Amino acid sequence: MRKVLLLTIGMFALGFDAYVISGLLPKMEETFKISASQAGQAVSIFTFCYALAAPVFATILAGKPMRNILVLALAVFSIGNGASALAPTFSTLLMARAIAGIGAGLYSPLAAAAAASLVPGQMRGRALGITLGGMSTGTVAGVPLGLFIAEHLDWQTTLWFITALGFVAMIGIIISFPDFPASAPPSLQQRFAMMAKGRVAAIISVTFITSIASLGLYTYISTILDNLKDTPSLAPYLWAWGIGGVIGSFSVGYFIDRTARPKMLMAGILTIMAFAMFCIPFALPFPILSFLPFVLWGAMGWASQAPQQHELLRLQPNHGAAVVALNSSANYLGSAVGSALGGIVLLAGLTPSSLPFAASCLVLAALLVQCLIMFSKKK
Incomplete structure (x- = not known):
């Protein structure tokens, strides 16, 4: 179960990122001088790329070592969030959110499949529950924390914090996660x-x-x-x-x-x-x-x-x-x-x-x- 908890850190970052952005939209509107409907696209494009990335990239990369794919997914996710924090224009922000969504869409289903593979069959449900629990915890604990950071510093700092979480999870997987192949595509x-x-x-x-x-x-x-x-x-x-x-x-x-x-x-x-x-x-x-x-x-x-x-x-x-x-x-x-x-x-x-x-x-x-x-x- 210790290795399943490593996957949970990444899921925490995903849950944090997916739900905190809605609360950051008013500050993004001020930064980029845009309307609320335009700012909402930052949520839509993340969700859309998340949905598309899951089946497409999981199939393309299946058969490769699971550890490498999970590391790649977290790297893409973290780079996307870092780029979001650095975005000089709203168009650049949208492209960065798309990159973060791709990384999240690749990581989430593979983390669930990996968690199920790491435990005996009779513990599979518990492993899946813990992994998904990381995402819900990211929503409960991460969203208020992210909004607090944005109110006292700025919304970019919240995204830098999510970026750091992604890299922490990535380093943990590199160091401690077993190297076994994903199922053949x-x-x-x-x-x-x-x-x-x-x-x-x-x-x-x-x-x-x-x-x-x-x-x-x-x-x-x-x-x-x-x-x-x-x-x-x-x-x-x-x-x-x-x-x-x-x-x-x-x-x-x-x-x-x-x-x-x-x-x-x-x-x-x-x-x-x-x-x-x-x-x-x-x-x-x-x-x-x-x-x-x-x-x-x-x-x-x-x-x-x-x-x-x-x-x-x-x-x-x-x-x-x-x-x-x-x-x-x-x-x-x-x-x-x-x-x-x-x-x-x-x-x-x-x-x-x-x-x-x-x-x-x-x-x-x-x-x-x-x-x-x-x-x-x-x-």
Whole structure:
């Protein structure tokens, strides 16, 4: 497990980088004299490149020593963040964010596949949970720290801090990580065949729909709270969501290993997530209960990845990195689609208070697909 913790440092840096940028956008607007919609592209391009890099580069580099690929990914990620901090123009910043997204998209699925390879089969769920927990911890601990640094110094210093974290993880992997090959890359025909398999496609579809609902709704937390409750600060609700995420991501591996039924566990996760989202408008008026839906939503959202990865690795043991990369891409593409859909429905006249209900319905659709997976005859 010590080597799995090395991978977790890199995942911490990824979680830190992916979520802190949204909080830095107002300061970027001031620096580059741009509008809020333009600044938002810094988030979009990172997410888009993250999603594309995962399957493309994992396939291109598969078969090479895993340690070398992980080091390369962290180097690209760190260089991208350093270049972001040095960017003299907004166009340069966008190119740097794209580079950081490519590095993150390569590292994340390979780190998950490597963690699963380092432990016995009965501990695979725990290893995946710890690795994903690094990313959720980066969100909970890193984002407030990054915003604190930006407020007292500048937003570039926050990115330099993330750069340093990436290099620390890279050095740790160089020194202590075992050198074993990634799984051989699947051919183009094999990749199409992988996606054509109903069960693999269905699992990735569940990930995609869940991400549209969960990460899409996260984008509009501030708007929802402004519409439903006169709250002086958004931070407590973000903390509640993030703390739930840490609890969910670190505990889900134990339940996977204990029950050995990741499909059933995923169904339970989706059920609780749908209930939590549905309850948001009803719980907000009550101070004691108002944070509970956010804790449950964060916990289930972050916990949902490990059972999916576990099942995909079981179905495609010879192409683990590639299939986990596809799942990672579905997750981040779902985030981008969810944000876009949320904006579209708000422009169309849907009130922000309706978004939790819409997201809950999407999660129920994912639950329906999950039930079909569970009760289909193929094992």
